[in-house]
Amino acid sequence: MENLALSSYLDANKDRILATLLEWLRVPSISADPAHAPDVRASAELCASYLRAGGFERVEILGTGTPEDRGAPAVYAEWLGAGPGAPTVLIYGHHDVQPVDPLEQWTSPPFQPVVSGDRVFARGASDDKGQVLMQIEAARGMLSTRGALPVNLKFLVEGEEESGSPHFEHLLESQKARFSADVVVSSDSTMEAPEIPTTTVGCRGLVAFDIELRTAPVDLHSGIWGGTVPNAALYAARLAAALHDEHWRVAVPGFYDDVRELSANEAAALAALPFDEQKFCRQAGVKFLVGEEGRTPRERTSTRPTAEVVGIHAGYGGPAMKTIVPATANLKVAMRLVPDQQPAKVAEAFRLWLESQLPAGVERTVTLHGGVLPMVTPLGHPALKCLSRAMEKVWGVAPLYQRSGGSGPEEALARVLEAPVVSLGIALPEDRFHAPNEALSLPQLWRGILAAGELLVEMASLGAKQ
Amino acid sequence: MENLALSSYLDANKDRILATLLEWLRVPSISADPAHAPDVRASAELCASYLRAGGFERVEILGTGTPEDRGAPAVYAEWLGAGPGAPTVLIYGHHDVQPVDPLEQWTSPPFQPVVSGDRVFARGASDDKGQVLMQIEAARGMLSTRGALPVNLKFLVEGEEESGSPHFEHLLESQKARFSADVVVSSDSTMEAPEIPTTTVGCRGLVAFDIELRTAPVDLHSGIWGGTVPNAALYAARLAAALHDEHWRVAVPGFYDDVRELSANEAAALAALPFDEQKFCRQAGVKFLVGEEGRTPRERTSTRPTAEVVGIHAGYGGPAMKTIVPATANLKVAMRLVPDQQPAKVAEAFRLWLESQLPAGVERTVTLHGGVLPMVTPLGHPALKCLSRAMEKVWGVAPLYQRSGGSGPEEALARVLEAPVVSLGIALPEDRFHAPNEALSLPQLWRGILAAGELLVEMASLGAKQ
Numbered sequence: 001m002e003n004l005a006l007s008s009y010l011d012a013n014k015d016r017i018l019a020t021l022l023e024w025l026r027v028p029s030i031s032a033d034p035a036h037a038p039d040v041r042a043s044a045e046l047c048a049s050y051l052r053a054g055g056f057e058r059v060e061i062l063g064t065g066t067p068e069d070r071g072a073p074a075v076y077a078e079w080l081g082a083g084p085g086a087p088t089v090l091i092y093g094h095h096d097v098q099p100v101d102p103l104e105q106w107t108s109p110p111f112q113p114v115v116s117g118d119r120v121f122a123r124g125a126s127d128d129k130g131q132v133l134m135q136i137e138a139a140r141g142m143l144s145t146r147g148a149l150p151v152n153l154k155f156l157v158e159g160e161e162e163s164g165s166p167h168f169e170h171l172l173e174s175q176k177a178r179f180s181a182d183v184v185v186s187s188d189s190t191m192e193a194p195e196i197p198t199t200t201v202g203c204r205g206l207v208a209f210d211i212e213l214r215t216a217p218v219d220l221h222s223g224i225w226g227g228t229v230p231n232a233a234l235y236a237a238r239l240a241a242a243l244h245d246e247h248w249r250v251a252v253p254g255f256y257d258d259v260r261e262l263s264a265n266e267a268a269a270l271a272a273l274p275f276d277e278q279k280f281c282r283q284a285g286v287k288f289l290v291g292e293e294g295r296t297p298r299e300r301t302s303t304r305p306t307a308e309v310v311g312i313h314a315g316y317g318g319p320a321m322k323t324i325v326p327a328t329a330n331l332k333v334a335m336r337l338v339p340d341q342q343p344a345k346v347a348e349a350f351r352l353w354l355e356s357q358l359p360a361g362v363e364r365t366v367t368l369h370g371g372v373l374p375m376v377t378p379l380g381h382p383a384l385k386c387l388s389r390a391m392e393k394v395w396g397v398a399p400l401y402q403r404s405g406g407s408g409p410e411e412a413l414a415r416v417l418e419a420p421v422v423s424l425g426i427a428l429p430e431d432r433f434h435a436p437n438e439a440l441s442l443p444q445l446w447r448g449i450l451a452a453g454e455l456l457v458e459m460a461s462l463g464a465k466q
Numbered sequence: 467m468e469n470l471a472l473s474s475y476l477d478a479n480k481d482r483i484l485a486t487l488l489e490w491l492r493v494p495s496i497s498a499d500p501a502h503a504p505d506v507r508a509s510a511e512l513c514a515s516y517l518r519a520g521g522f523e524r525v526e527i528l529g530t531g532t533p534e535d536r537g538a539p540a541v542y543a544e545w546l547g548a549g550p551g552a553p554t555v556l557i558y559g560h561h562d563v564q565p566v567d568p569l570e571q572w573t574s575p576p577f578q579p580v581v582s583g584d585r586v587f588a589r590g591a592s593d594d595k596g597q598v599l600m601q602i603e604a605a606r607g608m609l610s611t612r613g614a615l616p617v618n619l620k621f622l623v624e625g626e627e628e629s630g631s632p633h634f635e636h637l638l639e640s641q642k643a644r645f646s647a648d649v650v651v652s653s654d655s656t657m658e659a660p661e662i663p664t665t666t667v668g669c670r671g672l673v674a675f676d677i678e679l680r681t682a683p684v685d686l687h688s689g690i691w692g693g694t695v696p697n698a699a700l701y702a703a704r705l706a707a708a709l710h711d712e713h714w715r716v717a718v719p720g721f722y723d724d725v726r727e728l729s730a731n732e733a734a735a736l737a738a739l740p741f742d743e744q745k746f747c748r749q750a751g752v753k754f755l756v757g758e759e760g761r762t763p764r765e766r767t768s769t770r771p772t773a774e775v776v777g778i779h780a781g782y783g784g785p786a787m788k789t790i791v792p793a794t795a796n797l798k799v800a801m802r803l804v805p806d807q808q809p810a811k812v813a814e815a816f817r818l819w820l821e822s823q824l825p826a827g828v829e830r831t832v833t834l835h836g837g838v839l840p841m842v843t844p845l846g847h848p849a850l851k852c853l854s855r856a857m858e859k860v861w862g863v864a865p866l867y868q869r870s871g872g873s874g875p876e877e878a879l880a881r882v883l884e885a886p887v888v889s890l891g892i893a894l895p896e897d898r899f900h901a902p903n904e905a906l907s908l909p910q911l912w913r914g915i916l917a918a919g920e921l922l923v924e925m926a927s928l929g930a931k932q
Contacts, residue, residue: 223872287827311781361753406689
């Protein structure tokens, strides 16, 4: 390992790093809840203070959005001491956290972090404060022990990722030159297991539909009208039920038209990932699996497109019973997309399908959400090779390549900044992203700091943009 | 018309009767809302005072339910001066009213009655205070003009009909001897049109199902698990979509087994009722009709059994979008039953069907609601002939026979008291039962008072129970 200095730094600083993490985790920076806006602000300020303490020169809290539609603050920092000949790396992460519901399932309060064994329990521990701090401390360690970094380094730590990054692309576009980088490193993902390092090389796109149906001005009495008037709840249910065919393929005509099959390399990388169906079911808490016939669960969750019913709400939902024929219904459907599907084209196919399913007298409004493109980093990309070597130095084996089934801001980073995105994610599946009792493994954090340092060393070999 | 005295009484008392009605309508006796319990009580007290003023002897407010599960008060009154040789008639109605939502659609406040032209607008105007007062004033008029009634008369005015009469059968059972009658007259229904008198000769049964599905302990992230884990919302939607076949028949095997086809008389009575599909659609506010193929809308709403999706709720229903796979779903289905369907047998068929539709790994709980038997009064019954003659005297033509698609307490009255139930209902379809701007037609009220008097005269010819 080249980076012995960082290892010594770590030995001397673990207590301080842990204390810093716990301090940050005490701030309930829930971006989805407007009541927590001051906490999101406080979280940004703490993040900025950590970057300043780490030796970064231009640390700034960036407002996002527009005067009409304010977003949550992001944090920016840079160290450009490696000079114009060296490549520039932009680290991406986020300092906001998911809501905590259902609160009663937490063993300890979500914003009173508890260290138990080698794990830290708190909302945001792994998603994503722990992983952002990992990057900050790697840079701080290298700056304090070597006096310099091998590359120019920028940090962009978002405050709205858990709300779907609504203003992130606008932020990137509006200050594109400032964020310009040769490569983006995202630290907001998981690896397979502590001894099976993996790295995320792509994520799916997203397009979602909010469908309102109406069959009458008001709910109708089922004793008077039932059996002969259209029922909005029934039409919503029929839409949802018609979404997949008997082979669990999405039944929208044209949906699969632009799906690119995996290359031989990609297929081999996917097949190399371990999969234990019993463990997978246990982790999800489900008793059986479903999904597109002829595809493995791994494919179905990462390299195949899907359509999920996110919600369906119509009629009476309270205790006991009412005798009504519901007049309105809401159906929400979210589709995950893979290369080369285009959100706009899929949305058009969905609209046509919807029209074909509903009788003329059912009023319908379809609102589009999302519109995120899928993204894949080519497996042969030099930046990915740097990442692979860095992780191998720490974990002893090269990481396997996985694709995320989710849809993050990575696609916007790659597209707007015209840079490859690689992921150094050290969270584990058992860290319970978005769920009660979210945790972070401290051994993973320490390894992650070393790997983040190794990654900067490796990336020094990449050329700078002309 | 035999009952000229009642006509003169009416001429002299219309102002007082209208003032009484307006007084009663000012009391917001919404039984479904616990906050209105004092108003329901006040309404019962007013009703009792009207009966006392009408000349009834034993007027009492009856508590309902049990000490553990209190119900709203009913009002009982009797006049038994016709003696043991004369038949006893029990008048049924209710003094509670529906909730007023959506309040913004009311032209005037629901509990500040407005008289406009020959109509009174207020919640409860026709359903059912107006129709109860019609019966009280008919008896009062006869007692004041003739000094006696031709039959023994009992009143039972319920306070929970709009909440599904949860304690009514218990009340009937617990004081069966007190309520004993040779015939029951219900005044809680509508007629076709002012010049097309109709009477309701039956109502449908009811059995309803509250279905909870669970596929995982918590909602799952669709980016991580979507496309491969079971989705509770989808299974609920599939159940709802599978409820009817392509001919809009209920797809539950055995559902129609015990459905008795109409007799020739019943079919002729049903066919005699006018039906204007455009008007029907306009009144419901729907653009088209659906329902069991080969059956008319009249049949589908009254003499054929149905299954309706009352509600479906699963997953995210708020603004914008969440990317989850819902872990739980609630589906409510209500079935209207006709002779000779049995709620318990239909419920068992539904459970078997449900089991056949759901994979083993989907947890399900089914809670049964309702369990009301269908009821039909035979068209040749002497009590129905009395009702027909009484209405013919006032409207000039004999009433047509209609069957209610709803499920009221009439079945319990017929079963527990072992007496036929006939209906003198003078409300009109445009009176907007359960809807904003509920109204009562005053000409219908005056005619109804005369008809209620004629009915008592006619019923004197019925024998008394041995």
